[in-house]
Amino acid sequence: xxxxIIRVNGDDIVIDEDRARPVPFHSPSExxxxxxxxxxxxxxxxxxxxxxxxxxxxxxxxxxxDGEGNQVPGDDEQVTEGYRCALWDTVNHNxxxxxxxxxxxxxxxxxxxxxxxxxxxxxxxxxxxxVLFEAAIKSVMSGKTxxxxxxxxxxxxxxxxxxxxxxxxxxxxxxxxxxxINVQAPPGAAEVDxxxxxxxxxxxxxxWPLFDAGEMFIAEGQWEEHGExxxxxxxxxxxxxxxxxxxxxxxxxxxxxxxxxxxxxFRLIWQHILVEDDHFPRAEQRRIDRIVRKRKRLPDDGEEVxxxxxxRLEHEYEPTPRDDxxxxxxxxxxxxxxxxxxxxxxxxxxxxxxxxxxxWNAASHRRIWISPHIRGPEDAPLVLKHALDAVVR
Numbered sequence: 386x387x388x389x390i391i392r393v394n395g396d397d398i399v400i401d402e403d404r405a406r407p408v409p410f411h412s413p414s415e416x417x418x419x420x421x422x423x424x425x426x427x428x429x430x431x432x433x434x435x436x437x438x439x440x441x442x443x444x445x446x447x448x449x450x451d452g453e454g455n456q457v458p459g460d461d462e463q464v465t466e467g468y469r470c471a472l473w474d475t476v477n478h479n480x481x482x483x484x485x486x487x488x489x490x491x492x493x494x495x496x497x498x499x500x501x502x503x504x505x506x507x508x509x510x511x512x513x514x515x516v517l518f519e520a521a522i523k524s525v526m527s528g529k530t531x532x533x534x535x536x537x538x539x540x541x542x543x544x545x546x547x548x549x550x551x552x553x554x555x556x557x558x559x560x561x562x563x564x565x566i567n568v569q570a571p572p573g574a575a576e577v578d579x580x581x582x583x584x585x586x587x588x589x590x591x592x593w594p595l596f597d598a599g600e601m602f603i604a605e606g607q608w609e610e611h612g613e614x615x616x617x618x619x620x621x622x623x624x625x626x627x628x629x630x631x632x633x634x635x636x637x638x639x640x641x642x643x644x645x646x647x648x649x650x651f652r653l654i655w656q657h658i659l660v661e662d663d664h665f666p667r668a669e670q671r672r673i674d675r676i677v678r679k680r681k682r683l684p685d686d687g688e689e690v691x692x693x694x695x696x697r698l699e700h701e702y703e704p705t706p707r708d709d710x711x712x713x714x715x716x717x718x719x720x721x722x723x724x725x726x727x728x729x730x731x732x733x734x735x736x737x738x739x740x741x742x743x744x745w746n747a748a749s750h751r752r753i754w755i756s757p758h759i760r761g762p763e764d765a766p767l768v769l770k771h772a773l774d775a776v777v778r
Contacts, residue, residue: 406599431612437465
């Protein structure tokens with residue numbers, strides 16, 4: 386059997402196909418356990434070491450400053466601890482979002498249709514959060530070796546952690562350390578960074594992709610040596626609010642791909658059809674009870690646990706559907722039909738008027754996904770129409 390070798394950060398690593406891997410999660414309670422395990426791992430020595438290695442591998446130069454304004458090297462222990470604190474503070478938030486495999490498939494299929502959608506502060510479901518995907522989402526990671534750019538590497542994202550940014554900075558107080566991350570172009574940069582210009586105008590979020598630790602730690606015993614993290618947080622990306630056209634990024638970069646995942650997911654859950662449910666199946670409730678008993682606290686000191694279903698599984702009926710007839714008249718349907726799922730630009734009055742001076746107001750619209758549903762009176766017969774798609778040139 387041929388030996389598989391991959392080159393990572395200039396090192397040749399032999400891939401162990403039989404290596405130990407994290408246990409996958411297939412339910413909200415298992416996702417909650419993964420969230421708790423990730424928070425614990427970040428606080429370990431192995432977590433600190435891994436976070437430091439990741440930042441040093443991706444950053445060619447450190448712009449960190451101490452309390453007196455002096456520049457410090459990128460491998461400084463306090464710099465690494467500061468990055469760890471920012472991530473821990475983000476993950477230590479009582480919002481665990483579990484995305485089922487079915488919704489992951491839908492998310493992956495919809496990403497191209499939301500390519501040019503802006504990201505706004507009103508799109509965020511919370512100030513901070515940890516999102517976990519049951520099925521991994523395909524993405525890329527830009528590679529660098531000794532300062533040189535390599536071809537992007539395909540990876541599978543198992544989720545992400547995010548936090549809102551105010552005034553272009555993240556400020557964290559923890560373990561006697563005051564950490565400030567300024568999201569801005571490096572001092573003395575020769576070229577104008579359009580993404581940082583967009584951040585200066587609108588602020589935004591920072592996002593840590595969460596990768597499958599079993600896929601990232603590929604050598605024999607590597608996963609165990611690093612403390613067996615359930616998922617592996619990577620270096621954060623800064624994503625500004627505002628129109629996509631305000632900043633440039635190659636479509637093959639991890640920053641661009643991460644933005645596409647974030648925008649599409651947040652728009653999928655934009656519609657107010659979320660169901661907050663405290664009632665779990667018995668097996669799920671027992672698992673959650675064990676998690677609460679085992680830990681002194683949940684992230685953010687929260688003891689209340691609920692599931693937010695991203696989309697209802699049952700069909701939604703339109704009680705008074707109608708078709709638009711010529712002349713502006715409307716006629717109620719006398720039968721029921723199945724409407725395909727489709728994206729739609731929806732106006733939200735709370736965000737402003739639909740039009741300003743006769744022009745469409747983009748700030749008050751959001752592209753959302755309308756799920757397949759049955760349209761027509763509930764007591765009317767269901768008409769199943771055959772669909773013929775012709776792909777022609």
